[in-house]
Amino acid sequence: MSLDSKNAPARPAPGHERTSVLASLLKLRELPVILALVLLVAVTAALNPLFLSEQGIKDLLLNATILMILAVGQTLVIITRNIDLSVGSILGLVAFGTGSLFAAAPDVPIVVVFVLGMLLGAALGAFNGLLITIAKVPALVITLGTLYIYRGINNAWAGGTQYFAGDRPQAFGDLSVDTFLGFPLITLIAVGVVAIVAVYMLGTRQGRDLYAIGSDPDAARLFGIPVTRRVLLAFVVNGLLAGLAGVLYASRFNSVGATTGAGLELDVVAAAVVGGVAIFGGSGTVLGAAIGALLLTTITSALTALRVDKFWQQAIVGVLILAAVVIDRIASVRSARKLRIAEARNV
């Protein structure tokens, strides 16, 4: 991915004019996914007004919450040119841990549960990160391994035990029931997470380092960016967010057990890709991934609301992912061609 000096001609580029606001808006990577979301919601709402009722919106947001948080974490990792397939298993472990904690100590303050859940997630993420950065092994292989291991531990720990909503304090469950200004509380937590991570990625040096690492890992190392530490951090944060998602899962859904969160990993990666995060790192935003997650979960609800055969849902998700990848490709081919033409004229 380095700038290929072989294909770049030895020639000063033409002057680059400042791009207009509109043009830069059109170039926004999140634009297609936002449009798709708006279109989907508009069409569905037109056909079934109940879709945008108060309860309808609440459900939409609630459904997206957990995937959104996971997608945000995954984005951090993907931007550094890595991937974490173990998030579903981490979520499962933390969710079950939350259930067990409440079962063992029903009076434990909810804040403590959140902190413990996130710490457990962070620890699991750190294990991934350490293996990947220290042993220098591809993330795909390591996290495929920990996908199995964490799930195995979850199964061994939970066995046949399941904890139900009734085993947890009312106040904890209410987090995913009560609303503030029409937004469910756990969705607000997710929005907060998106905002914090987005600011971190856009506005801090560490965040920008992550983009640099994914953009060209060798150059980043040459440049003195602490690649190992940053990548480790990305995995820890991803684990932490998966932990948070696990706690919220326990709040929102009825039962947590051995299989909680199984198979989520591909949905999460899909959400990020649909949201415009490049699978080979370096570009994409947290906001895009969050909207991607919202889009994927909204499709499910919209199809049900439109009484469309739900069997189509997965196929549509597949088409969306492919569309996102193709759009990316077209955009980069287009800009490359524009550049070549500009340079040809300049000869």
Next chain:
Amino acid sequence: MRFIHSGSTRRRMAVAALATSAALVLSACGGDTGSDSGGEGGSGSEGEQTITFIPKQLNNPYTDVVLGGGEDGASEAGFASSEVVGPLDASASSQVSFINAETQRGTNVIVIAANDPDAVGPALEEARTAGAKIVAFDSDTNPDYRDLFVSQVDAKEVALIQLELISEQIGGAGEIAILSATANATNQNEWIKFMEEELASNPDYAEIELVAKVYGDDDDTKSFQEAQGLLQAYPDLKGIISPTTVGIAATARYLSTSEYKGEVALTGLGLPNEMRPFVKDGTVTEFALWDPAQLGYVAAFAGKALADGDITGEAGDTFEAGELGEREIGDGGIVLVGPPTQFNADNIDDYDF
């Protein structure tokens, strides 16, 4: 792990240890395999009868209750050993290799709740050829592949009770929907068929319209979202029947956290322990279930009777099912366990399963 202990734990650990050390050998390109082999094998001496339960999947609370009864029944009936093995996911094919392994071990009685009535067929055939007796319980296989089926209750009876309950709760008129387990689940599909027939034929239900059948795949999240989708797609929905314990609990959870609480009636088959909060908070008025433990209990005795050659699975055969008394095999090799119980706010605290 609740059901997966017993037997020679040491040896099992050794197998696991071996596998891990195998990995070490593999990567270190040399070295010694830690062959600290475990204790000698031995799974019940020959001549004694063994029974193995294969549920749809492990780690399902309803299954746990059934299996609890099964283990009790097995020891009372006089099996030398009883085991539970099973997949972690309820997919059609996942039970097959467990059946194969049990066949090879020479287990005398295999008690199975089939995920797919046909997928397990060839494997069960092989097991029978090898001399095992097959008892289906909870969810039937294709009748060709088993000796008998221990059914919860009469399928029609279960279906009608649920219809009665919902009719009562919605005042005998309005739209209803069904949220079932998997689309292939044998028992659920049979009940649904009876419900549809009854709705069409019984004038009492003339004003009730079944508008949708959806499947939550006995997965909590999925059932939850299906419930949500139902309410959105059918704004006039009056009630939901969920003839599966996972589905009814997930639906109850959704209703209790939404504006539909108390507005939309919910009934079906549920576990009292899971449903207690929802009955108490008014989300659910009344639901039904048989005692799942009895299911396993009877299945164990049926297996024993088959293995001893007391019965062959013909209609009309009878066997003694421990403290539950004598049971008779009905048409199609079906054994009924007992009438379903209805649970409501008044009696739910009397049950613990």
Next chain:
Amino acid sequence: MSDRLDDQPGAQNATPTEGHPPENGTPAKGRRMSAPGTRTPEEKQPKQARPAGRKADTTKVLAIPKGRTGAARILLGRDAVMIYVLIVVVLYACLTIPRFASPVTVGFLLLDVIPTLLIALPMTLVIISGEIDLSVASIAGLTSALMGVLWQGGMPIALVLVVCLLAGLVAGAFNGVLIAYLGLPSLAVTIGTLALFRGLALVVIGDNAVANFPPGLTAFATSKIGGTGIPTVMIGVVVLIVAFAVVLHFTPFGRGLFALGYSREAATFVGIDVARSKFLLYLATGTVSALAGIYWTLRYSSARSDNASGLELAVIAAVLLGGVSIFGGKGSIPGILAGVLLIGTINYALKLDRVSEVVLIIVTGSLLIISVVAPNIASAIREARHARRVRTAPLP
């Protein structure tokens, strides 16, 4: 940049390390070749010139090194180690798990691993060429669904099978066009088609399951060859294994794949048509996945949309365990056979011993991680040791 180390007086202690044989074994002797006429004797009589120490034996002018080197390489290679591990596990299981040592085991075990084994073959080629295919299990599922619907619709079974294989071919071609000709990243594309093909399977067959396939055919799927316990279908599978092994290891095309996986540029320079090679691989993957789907359907005599779901990760895990590098360029068919059979054997042994699947999951994951982490750590240690030696070497 690459002057020989032994140019430097006093730095010889740093010579030779494993993996980095110096250009010339005997320092300061015959180093500078000036003209073709002045070859050192070791070229003309390589055997004679061999000094006693093995160290000095590591380099010489390329010549007839048959015998030990080759055999030793094969016997100590990663593939071989995988096979030893497999043998050890099988022996251990035979000795400690009652009834494991029986033809029945062979039959059940093989029936279980056939789908993984089948798909692992083209997957190996795909990963060696530097790509990946996550959609294989979905293609198998789609094939299964199609098979059910077509059969129920009254199509003759032979035609059904042909159509199913064609469907797999088309699905593979779809992946292939996107990846090979449009140059899209295979990871992202096949995550997309993973969902798409599984979705189409659902669209095709919905919630139904079709079970009434011709009994002869379903019986054939689980039939054994005489008393050996070996499933009859293994004959076909073995043919495929041999075919893939030959293609990968003994044909121009296969040679090209290794080059391709290591460096696209290097492959282009020797005239390998990168796009076409990748396209062909995805065609193969699609078709073999369809074959696995058909087998799955017949073995379980049940055509459903969720058949074989999740198999892609199991296949990839087995392939990686079998020594294929996720970065491409490395791997072999014997290696992945050992990988698939190792997981299959542990799986079945644990089941026979009634150990929970939980253990299996953890063991699979650990094996995968250890098999990739340990060599890296080992080589890191070697490097560190070497660096220390260099640093402590006396300076000029």
Next chain:
Amino acid sequence: MTHPDGPGSDATDPSAPGRTPVLALRGALKTFGPVVALADGTIDLAAGEIHALVGENGAGKSTLVKILAGVHHPDAGEFLVGGQSVGFRNVADSKAAGISVIYQEPTLFPDLTVAENIFIGRQPRGRFGLISRVEMRRRARELFGQLGVPIDPDRVAEGLSIADQQIIEIAKAISLDARILVMDEPTAALSGVEVDRLFAVARRLRDAGSGILFISHRFDEVFGLCDRITVMRDGAYIATHETRATSVEAIVREMVGRDIDALFPKTETEAGDVVLEVEGLTRPGVFHDIDFEVRAGEIVALSGLVGAGRTEVARAVFGIDRYESGTVRMAGTPLRRKDPRAAIDAGIGFVPEDRRKQGLVMDLSVERNTALTLRHSLARFGIIRARAEREAAETWGRRLQVKAGSPEHAVSTLSGGNQQKVVLAKWLATDPKLLIIDEPTRGIDVGTKAEVHRLISELAGRGIAILMISSELPEVLGMADRVLVMREGRITGRLDRAEATAETVMHAATASLESSR
């Protein structure tokens, strides 16, 4: 450390009196496994000077630069910055010590914006400690203003021309206010105007008291800009001279360190029939109207500065890259575009410049690599015959004196020179009519270098047409029957062996650069 075989024995003291040294490296040793990349890295940089570091490819300049940058850690030697002994653990340490390095190949992050590339890791911070994009943009504009270039700070770096990338690297270094600036061939791809601008900036920095280490192959630049010149050869320090007190000839002699004729055993051959004919080859923005021919037994050198489009032309001829118009004919038959297979079948072999990425499959064995080009001809009924493969590998390995433990060893275990021989072997095995060789001796030690040269000469003698691309002037002058010089995508000089001298080639390679100044 002695240098018995070079004229460097009469070297002046590297440190000059009257200047304040800001950086001193003495006797630095760096090895990679058995390979010595740098035997005696010695440089003395003073404040307020521009100091040239010259040497042939492979002389160890890049390794020395990487030691200064903190990328490599010397195995031995003394390293002082501002009089203090330092031991950089990483790049950040080097930066903190005030050293800024501009590499030969720009290392920008393609996905980040231009402004961000300049300030990565030290972006200006505004409210709440967050990055202030406004301030970052303003400062980037300011820097570009200083340099007089109109680059949009908000565009992403992907797709920038190499010249613009270089400018951004320079802006980055300037923004660091580095006391020590190391420029590793910064002008290789710049046009005249840009070079002038860069030099103006460099002089300004020097006058402000910075020490600048300038690495270049262009003697006009070295002599025009630098105050002192240090020469390296074969990984070792040779000498340091005041620019005023030396000449191009003297420096070249020290760089090469041997008699050119002895090094390039050119055998005179009679040119035969035309083998390769290229007519009007054009790819807009890369190369234009390229016409030339190569005859059997003839060595044609394609010369010019890095980035002049030489490699691009060769790649297009071989079918790796596409071209928009023009024709390529082998022995009179036109070649299909973008089809290397057709080129190979027509009898072309291509020894690419990047051995590790393009020439060889490093993880594969020597014999597999040798046989890669023979994949199809070694196969019978589609199956490669192992014996034939082994024989082919051994035949060619022996003929080219490839030194390897075994044909089964991975090529990555061989030395650079032997690797290059494997690449040559793999093409010679195809019995080519034309061999394109891009930088034949890059990264090869001196001994093997001569061997490779002799080999090329021999091949031409046997009637193979050779198209050689080289940045090493002595190599071009010593080997070629004819020299084609490229500049900015066009052929600007066609010189016979008799006409070709360092001056005429350099003139053709840089003429318009001069005129545009």
